């Protein structure tokens with residue numbers, strides 16, 4: 001751990017007063033007496049709290065302020081590796097940064113069941129081998145579920161739930177000999193990974209790979225932006241750094257934005273390292289969560305591939321963090337504890353003293369600015385690996401297409417689609433839709449003026465109807481996150497499309513996330529203008545990233561060169577021009593200039609305050625009160641905007657109101673916010689959330 005963040009590990013004798021942080025929503029660390037046999041900082045403990053026993057971690061010496069005679073003893077020290085000083089320091093820093101109470105941070109770090117229970121055997125199930133093809137529907141679902149679990153230990157309850165059947169169906173399969181029932185240790189280590197064989201890096205991959213490998217070998221904090229178009233070999237390069245990490249007997253963490261992506265990724269890791277890594281996300285069973293949590297803390301897991309909450313795992317010796325697709329907005333947790341996993345990954349790496357790699361084809365402006373400021377190193381991968389090229393990108397000027405207001409596909413685009421489908425290739429029609437209120441544009445001039453207004457941005461359903469009417473022979477697949485209840489259904493659909501199961505794909509942002517469709521050679525962006533408008537400060541950036549990524553979906557293979565067509569009413573808009581011209585640096589410089597001038601992130605700081613209540617008058621009154629009594633904010637030169645109704649004004653019967661605080665870059669924003677909010681007592685029904693560095697303004 002780097003010295004800046006040093007936290008001592010003290011040892012306490014039986015009867016000593018110690019401070020314990022629990023996962024209960026209490027304002028402070030509570031004092032207890034060390035139990036028989038003593039305890040140490042970081043020990044996981046069970047402590048009495050009122051009539052209950054709750055989970056906690058020994059956080060340091062007692063806080064005091066109580067009658068020492070009344071302090072109760074710790075119930076017991078749990079049989080788990082103590083939380084390391086590095087993780088405690090990380091939780092404390094992250095809590096300070098996000099203005100989150102420490103108990104909520106501790107909950108993020110203890111999201112595995114039965115942490116205190118000793119390792120034991122449990123009955124688990126796996127496929128025996130050959131599967132007869134005469135199984136009943138329910139039995140077939142069990143087999144499918146077992147395949148999904150990919151050999152991870154699964155209990156009968158978990159299996160029955162995943163297959164939506166009764167336990168008797170599983171038992172029936174055991175009798176048939178299709179499924180094996182066996183006792184397995186609850187916390188088996190993950191198979192060891194083989195770090196010796198990789199692909200031979202070529203071109204600028206070599207230099208990038210060497211630099212990252214050297215960072216890992218040296219140890220210590222270093223932040224790198226690994227930038228390169230889709231297919232340029234970023235994954236291949238950072239897997240080299242992972243390999244070096246394994247060779248140094250340290251642990252690596254790779255964060256991915258989407259569960260839907262992990263299957264493809266895991267297969268690739270398996271091919272590279274000879275076994276699957278440990279997997280951590282919301283789709284993982286409780287049994288597997290506990291195993292992973294324990295193995296990470298005991299060194300029985302070398303590589304974790306996970307969603308953002310994997311950042312809070314108790315690594316024993318973290319040697320590398322990779323944040324893939326670092327610009328992805330899903331890294332921002334928008335529920336509960338509001339944190340940005342990309343930024344927290346950098347913080348954890350700084351505290352753990354290990355390198356962090358942020359990989360992207362289209363980095364966030366925040367990361368770009370950190371490179372400009374000399375805080376991050378930048379490694380560029382140039383052309384795509386092999387012969388595949390970036391598709392050609394062109395604008396379709398919608399002002400001259402004269403489409404009726406109920407149609408979205410221009411004649412120009414329709415002709416392209418027909419040609420591609422006629423050749424047996426795939427076309428993707430992309431809707432740049434985020435659920436914002438539709439932007440209204442004048443169809444004649446492309447600007448928001450009176451007269452001839454048309455709502456831009458149809459829904460997926462309307463576009464699908466138009467496609468069906470125009471291309472009656474084509475097989476159409478719709479890919480949109482809100483159409484799929486489960487990650488599994490989405491994965492299946494993606495696999496089906498990759499295999500050629502559709503001619504025309506209609507997709508929203510979900511398709512811009514790195515799926516590989518080999519037959520796809522045409523991308524038509526239906527509404528390239530939408531993201532350029534509105535109050536979201538990152539709208540231009542997102543539009544830029546999305547367009548480039550979605551265009552990058554086309555023509556990933558060497559034989560087929562792709563093309564991308566952007567339907568726009570503003571072909572001369574600087575963002576559209578930068579996308580088409582491929583002049584990325586020009587785009588970033590222009591966008592950075594605009595944000596600097598406006599004093600907004602990353603050149604200024606912001607915090608959102610979201611209030612909600614069932615009582616509409618109360619929520620506005622309280623918001624008004626917050627805005628009036630804001631001296632602590634004024635003292636640091638910050639401005640307060642609002643209260644204003646949130647764009648999503650009601651959620652589950654609660655009225656939502658927002659305030660926005662804006663400060664200069666160096667201002668001590670968190671301290672001022674804390675002092676400001678401490679002046680108020682919240683009405684009972686009112687909820688207040690602070691969103692530091694907001695991404696969403698909904």
Ligand code: ADP
Pocket residue numbers: 199200201202205228229230231232233234235236237385
């Ligand atoms: P990115 O992460 O930038 O999208 P990938 O690492 O996924 O790029 O590389 C794209 C494809 O090219 C993958 O199929 C990968 O296996 C292959 N590839 C990349 N670099 C090499 C290499 N040096 N040798 C062989 N294949 C490579």
